[in-house]
Amino acid sequence: MLKPLLDPHFADVAPTSSVLTGYDEDHMLTYIRLLDASADGADWREVARIVLHIDPEQEPERAFRAWATHLARARWITRNAASRQSAR
Structure with missing residues (x-):
């Protein structure tokens, strides 16, 4: 895996591929930050x-969609990694 970017550009919607993508690799730190914020109960x-650097006051629908899809992708990656580990 390549080194994830510290402050990458964000798509409005996270990937939905059934495999890890280059976008996912670039955004791994973002996914971790989203999972941490979710675990802490932070407001979306x-x-x-x-x-995500999106102003929810100016662009509420875009901000929510980006947050929700990226968090869902982070959770998918976590579940997928866990299932791969248990299969070994």
Whole structure:
């Protein structure tokens, strides 16, 4: 795996591929930040602003969609990695 980018550009919607993509690799730190924020119970608007750099006041639908799809992708990656580990 290549080194993830520290502050990558974000697509409005995260990938839905059934395999890990280059976008996923570039955004691995972002996915970790989203999972941490979710575990801490952070408000999605705050996370969208800080992590995804999207202003939820100016673009509420875009901010929510980006937050929700990227968090879902982060969870998918976590589940997929866990199932691969248990299969070994």
